[in-house]
Every structure is written in C-alpha cells, then in structure tokens.
Amino acid sequence: MAVGKVTFTKVEREKLAEVLLLLNWISVLTGAILFGLGLFLKVEILKWQEVMSEQGILYVPYMLITTGLAACGINYLGGKICLDCADTNKFLRWKLVMMPYVICTFFFTSCILVGALMCYSFRSQLEESLLLGLRNAMLYYKDTDTPGRCYLKRTLDLLQIQFQCCGNTGHRDWFQIQWISNRYLDMTSSAVVDRIRSNVEGRYLMDSVPFSCCSTFSPRPCIQQKLSNSSAHLNYDQRSQQLNLWRRGCRQTLLDHYTGIMQSIGLTVLLIWLFELLVLTGVRYLQTAMENVIRLGDPDSESDGWILENSLAETARSNFNIIKNLGKCYQVDDDPNINIPTAAAEQEVPSQQVPMLTKHPA
Template sequence: MAVGKVTFTKAEREKLAQLLWLLNWISVLTGVILFSLGLFLRVEIQKRQEVMSDQEILYVPHMLITTGLVACCINFLGGKICYECTDTSKFLRWKLVLLPYIVCTFFFTFCVLVGALMCYSIRNQLEESLFLGLRNAMRYYKDTDTPGRCFLKRTVDLLQMQFQCCGNAGYRDWFHVQWISNRYLDMTSSDVRDRLRSNVEGKYLMDGVPFSCCSTLSPRPCIQQQVTNNSAHYNYRHQTEQLNLWRRGCRQALLDHYTSIMRSIGLIVLLIWLFELLVLTGVRYLQTAMENVLRLGNPDCESDGWILENSLAETARSNFNIIKNLGKCYQVDDDPNINVPTAGQQEVPSRPAQIPVAD
C-alpha cells in the first residue's frame, strides 16, 4: 500500500505545478538567506580570531555558505521543471531527470538540517577555543614590540571595554600573568627586583589589572593597582566593591554573544529546512502523479500521487532482501546436478589386461 496516497484531477495537478514553481523561486531567496547568514557568521568569528585558539569552528559558516549556493541552483532548476510539468508533453523531457533531482534535493535538505543542528552543537568547541585563545592573548598582552603580537594589547583592551568583561574567567586571571612590559619597569627599584626574584619564571606579577577592566558604572575612581589590598585605599573593601571592576570574564561574555547569534541562525535555518521539506514533498507528489498519467495514457484523467509506492515495512523488507541476496550463489555441494551423467556420457566396462603366451 502506498504511503501518503492522494488523487489529483488535471486541474489540481496544474495548480500544484504552478504552486511549486512559486515555492521554488521563494526557495531561491531562502538560499540567498542561507548564504548571507553563513557570510555574516564567518565575519563575526573572524572579528575575534585573535582571541580564538583555532579556526576549525569556521566549518559551520562554510557549511551554510555552500548550502546556500547549492539551494539557489537546485531550486532554480526545480522552478523550471515544475513550470513545464503543467503540460504532459513537456513533462516527458524531465521524466528521467525528476527522480535523480528528488534524490539530490533530499540529500540537500538533509544538509540544511545538519547545518541547523551544528549551530546548536558548537558551543563546547567554541568555549574551548575561546579559553585557549584568551589565555594566549593575555600572556602576550605586554609584547607590544614583538612582531605578530603588537596588536594584542589593543585587541584585548577593546574587547574588555566593548563586552564589559575582564580576564578569561574573571579579573583575578590578570594576577597570574605579567601584563606590564619590562621596559616600563624600574629595574633599580628593590621592590621590582624582589618581585622578579620571587617568581620561578622571573615574571613581574602583581594584584593589578589593565585600565580596560575598570567599570564605567563605578561611583569612585577606578582602583586597578593593589586590588586586593584594602589598606592601600580609603574606605575600600575589594570583596564588596562590585562596581569597581568588570566581574564577568571575557570568555563567558563572548560565549554568550556567539551563542545568541548561533541560536538565532539555527532557528532560521531550521525554518528553512521545514520549508524545503514541504517543497520536496510537493515535487514528489507531482512526479508520481504525472508518471501515473503517462501510464494511463489519458492526460485529462485523474491520477494518484504518493510519497512512497509501497509502505515503509515493504520498502525496508524488499531492500533487505536485495542486500541479503547480493553475492549469493550455489555451493558445489548443493548443486543438484552433481554426479548425474549426461545423455552423451556412456560407461565403458573395464577389461583385464591380456598377457601374451610365449610359443
């Protein structure tokens, strides 16, 4: 029994073909939207590439860009096919093309679904990339004279001011890295020399943060040096000073930013997938209905259309039997004709050898 069987009159087939022609052109626009979303996501990721450890997450925007381009081509062809399927004589040109077209469209629609799921599953990989990238950026923050790293100070400062964040996981991360260049340190000071000697790696560590960590909401001048020393400042308790420095880490801020973008894009791509699935179903109905018209030989009669010609169980069973019988052959021991003489074969009786008698 066919799955999703529907009977169409001639007028209904023509209306279905016209509707699918329109929907395919709308699908071309959805392909442009997919391409634009992928391009936008790529640009957003590359904006922060200095604070990301790798660019492997770019496979998501690349997937959307490729899918969008393929969608434009496939749906443009689908619109032309559906427009000519209103006429039975023109349908004969596309009869052999329709089934491969539907198969390709099915796999393309599956790729759209995969793209939507990728937008929701990339969070963990993005978090790890941000963690490692921010850690390296903070480590090289002081290297303003080193080629290839001189831009990191500006990048990190702009990032902390724009996203109102500080450090990787919090402002205390700056206590564990030397973020002041040695050329700004007074090496004649005993305090500086003692700090350098006290660290195994010879780093100048202190409980201070860059100016970009200062909160613009603070009612008092920002305290960025000796942050944990209450006695060094008037009427100051660093445990309760919530407005002095940005408390949120930049990793969490960027992760929230990209997660919001990914969820919005994922929702749009999921809606596009549902729309493409609707168009694919309609094209399948049109294909089977027009093929049945050709079998009946009367272009004005009613015809049946379906999604699958047989039920899911029958289709699965037939495919399983085909796979099971692949490579199957008779074994020698099971050959029913073995040891059976043919008509041309005759048994020759054996004679005893004659021994010559000497005279």
C-alpha cells in the same frame, strides 16, 4: 500499500505545478538567506578570531554558505521542472531527471537540518576554544614587540572595553600572569628585582589589571593596582566597590554573545528546513502523479500520487536486499551450472580420434 496516497485530477495537477513553481522561486530566496547567515556568522567569528584556540569552529558558517549556494541552484532547477510538469508532453523531457532530482533534493534538505542542529551544538566547542584562546592571548598581552603577537594587546583591550568584561573567567586571572613587558620595568629598583626573584618562573606578578578592565560606572577614579590591599586606597571597601572593575569574565560574555547569534540562526535555518521539506513533498507528489498519467495513457484522467510506493517496512526491506545482493554478481563459485557443459559448447569442441594400429601382411 502506498504511503500518503492522494488522487489528483488534471486541474489539480496543474495547480500543484503552479504552486510548486512559486514555492521554488521562494526557496531560491531562502537559499540566499542561508548564504547571508553563513557569511554573517563567519564575519562575526573572524572579528575575535585571535582569542580562539582553533579555526575548526568555522565549519558551521561554511556549512551554511555551501548549503545556501546549493539551495539557489537546486530550487532554480526545480522551478523550471515544475513549470514544464504541468504539460504531459513537456514532462516526458524531465521524466528521467525527476527521480535523481528528488533524491538530490532529499539529501540537500537533510543538510539544512544538519546545519540547524550544528548551530545548537556549537556552544560546547566554542566554550573550550575561548577558554584556551583567551588564556594564550593573555599570556602574550605583554609581547607588543614580538611579530605575530603585537596586536594581541589591542585586541584584548578592545574586547574588554566593548563587552564590558575582564580576564578569562574574572579580573583575578590577571594576577596570575605577567601582563607588563620587561621593557617598562625599572630593573634598577630593588622592589622590582625582588618581586621577579620571588617568583619561580621569574615573572613580575602583581595584583593589578589593565586599564581596559575599568568600569565606566565606577563612582570614583578606577583603582587598577594593589587591588588585594584595601589599606592602600583611601575609603576603599571591596564590598562596596563592585563597580570599580568589570566583574564578568570575557569567556562567558563572548560565549553568551555567540550563543544568542547561533540560536537565532538555528531557528531561522530550522524554519527554512520545514519549508524545503514542504516543497520536496509537493515535488514528489507531482512526479508520481505525472508518471501514473503516462502509464494510463490519458492526460485528462485522474492519477494517484504518493510519497512512497510501498510501505516503510517494504521499502526498507527492498533496499536492504538490493544492498545485500550487490556483490553476488561477482561470486561464481556457487553457480550450480559452472561445470556443466552446454550443447553449444559440445558442438564447438571436436572429439579426438584415437588412431588404430593396423597390421599389414608380410
């Protein structure tokens, strides 16, 4: 029994072809939207690429870009096919192309769904990438004279100022690394030398943060140094000075920023997938209805269209049997007739005559 069987008249088939022509042209536009979303996401990721540990997260924008380009090409071809399918004679030119086109469109539509799901599963990988990337960037913050790292100080300062954040998970992360270059330290000072010697790894650690951690909402000049010593500052109370520094870590801030973008893109891609699924269903109905018209031999008669010619169970069983029997054509050991000569073969092989020994008289 066919799945989704619908009967179409000639007028209804023509109307369906016209509607699908319009929907395919709209799908070309949605493909351009997919391409634009992927390009936008790639640019957004590349803005803060330096504070991410790996480039594998770019697979999501690349997936959207590729799917968008494929959508433009496939739906443009689909519009041409649907335009010709309104006429039975023109449909004959596309008859052999229709089934491969439907299959390709099905896999393409599935790729759109995968792209939407990838947008929602992006957060966990991005979180790990930011955690490691920000940690490494902070370690190289002081290396302003090292080629390949000299830009990291500027990148981190811009990041903390623009997103109003400080450190990886918080401003105390700066207490655990040396973020001031040795070239700016006074090595003749006993206090500096003692602080370096007191550290096992020979780092100059202090309870201070870069200027970019200072909050613009601070009611007093920003306090960057000796943050753990409240007696070092006049009228300083840690509980009342929450606005002195950005308290939120940059990892969580960037994660929320990209998550918001990905959720918006994922919702848009999901809506595009539903629209493409509608177009695919219509094309399948048009294909089967026109093929049945050709079988009937009367272009003005009614014809049936369906999504699947048989039920889901029968279709799955049939495909499974096809896959199961793919290699049997190469197995000849089990052929019951392999050792039985045919009549033609017997005629082609001449029988051997055994010579008779004759005795001649003496």
